[in-house]
Amino acid sequence: MQVVYTPAHLGHDITVETYMGMPVPANEVAERAELIRAALEADGGFPFVAPSEHGEAPITAVHDEGLVRFLEVAWSELRAQRIDRPFLSADTYPNRAMFEGMSEAAVAGLVREPIQAGGRAGFWGLDSAAPLVAGTYPAARAAVDVALTTADLVLAGATAAYGLCRPPGHHAARSMYGGYCFFNNAAIAAEAIVRATGERVAILDVDYHHGNGSQQIFWRRGDVRYVSIHADPDHDYPYFLGRADETGEGDGAGENHNLPLASGTGNAVYLEAVDRALETIAGAPGSIVVVSLGFDTYGLDPIGSFALTTDAYHEIGRRTASLGRRLVILQEGGYHRPSLGENARAWLRGAEGRPFEPLPAGGFGANGTVAG
Numbered sequence: 001m002q003v004v005y006t007p008a009h010l011g012h013d014i015t016v017e018t019y020m021g022m023p024v025p026a027n028e029v030a031e032r033a034e035l036i037r038a039a040l041e042a043d044g045g046f047p048f049v050a051p052s053e054h055g056e057a058p059i060t061a062v063h064d065e066g067l068v069r070f071l072e073v074a075w076s077e078l079r080a081q082r083i084d085r086p087f088l089s090a091d092t093y094p095n096r097a098m099f100e101g102m103s104e105a106a107v108a109g110l111v112r113e114p115i116q117a118g119g120r121a122g123f124w125g126l127d128s129a130a131p132l133v134a135g136t137y138p139a140a141r142a143a144v145d146v147a148l149t150t151a152d153l154v155l156a157g158a159t160a161a162y163g164l165c166r167p168p169g170h171h172a173a174r175s176m177y178g179g180y181c182f183f184n185n186a187a188i189a190a191e192a193i194v195r196a197t198g199e200r201v202a203i204l205d206v207d208y209h210h211g212n213g214s215q216q217i218f219w220r221r222g223d224v225r226y227v228s229i230h231a232d233p234d235h236d237y238p239y240f241l242g243r244a245d246e247t248g249e250g251d252g253a254g255e256n257h258n259l260p261l262a263s264g265t266g267n268a269v270y271l272e273a274v275d276r277a278l279e280t281i282a283g284a285p286g287s288i289v290v291v292s293l294g295f296d297t298y299g300l301d302p303i304g305s306f307a308l309t310t311d312a313y314h315e316i317g318r319r320t321a322s323l324g325r326r327l328v329i330l331q332e333g334g335y336h337r338p339s340l341g342e343n344a345r346a347w348l349r350g351a352e353g354r355p356f357e358p359l360p361a362g363g364f365g366a367n368g369t370v371a372g
């Protein structure tokens with residue numbers, strides 16, 4: 001299986017995120033993608049290709065142009081405004097209760113993008129977990145190109161291809177970034193595939209978190225079926241979306257499928273949910289599935305509460321491929337660095353119908369370089 005990768009993600013070199021008002025070591029770090037790259041290189045069965053540039057049009061096909069412009073200039077604006085911060089994070093978010101009692105027309109007339117960078121970040125952002133630095137915008141643009149190049153490989157006939165996207169994407173909505181995500185790589189790829197083929201497309205989201213952005217983007221769409229297995233939002237990010245009764249509206253009625261699972265979910269319960277998700281996908285026509293692939297469902301993940309093992313990823317890859325549809329597999333989350341490379345290798349080998357044997361210990365180093 002071909003792997004699409006670019007070092008451009010290294011520019012999004014964040015080290016700190018904020019969690020409930022406190023600075024904490026960042027989870028979504030550059031080393032993640034380098035560890036996956038090293039493991040897939042060490043495997044030897046994954047040829048690497050660089051992404052090609054696809055321009056802005058496929059991005060504005062799913063995102064508000066204002067979000068693109070904000071992300072493009074946010075860092076230079078922060079510097080121009082002499083706000084002395086190592087990264088940009090919002091100061092104030094427009095909580096909907098701020099406008100309680102005002103008519104929709106009044107609110108529409110009042111709420112506009114501020115000028116100050118911390119207000120502007122609040123206007124476009126969901127949370128304080130997606131710090132923006134000098135290299136964030138080029139990295140996010142490159143991650144979109146990775147996703148679109150992965151889709152191109154499948155549109156050209158590949159059974160499956162893997163895009164090592166970083167930063168991830170599934171929390172980014174049409175007019176919002178957040179949750180470590182800036183552009184919604186999977187949604188942009190799904191939209192491009194619909195436009196190229198005229199077929200229906202399914203998104204299978206197996207990141208630990210609900211992909212609120214993907215759900216929002218396709219909420220009223222009858223041609224993109226979104227199916228997600230994730231932590232119950234009563235207990236986990238993104239808290240305000242991801243429940244089973246969110247099923248879509250209009251043309252999209254019945255096309256959104258959320259399968260929330262309890263804390264502590266292990267392999268057996270998770271694999272049952274995978275089977276239900278795959279049956280749901282098989283229930284609508286189409287020949288291509290976009291997979292939002294996260295490994296934050298792993299037992300040792302620092303921000304997840306599930307208990308999956310590496311062997312389960314091999315089995316999930318195998319079952320997903322046995323749908324008989326072509327797969328555009330795009331990396332989302334997964335934060336337990338020592339296991340990331342092996343978990344990716346296991347999933348992708350499963351999708352290829354190849355067995356999985358762990359690499360010899362020390363086969364690749366924690367710094368992301370292949371040993372000897």
Ligand code: Q9C
Pocket residue numbers: 019129168169170171179180181207209237294296303332333334
């Ligand atoms: N204690 C993805 O996996 N909240 N995003 C983190 C940590 C934000 C996850 C809280 C989680 C975002 C792509």
Ligand code: ZN
Pocket residue numbers: 207208209294296332333334
């Ligand atoms: Zn996640």
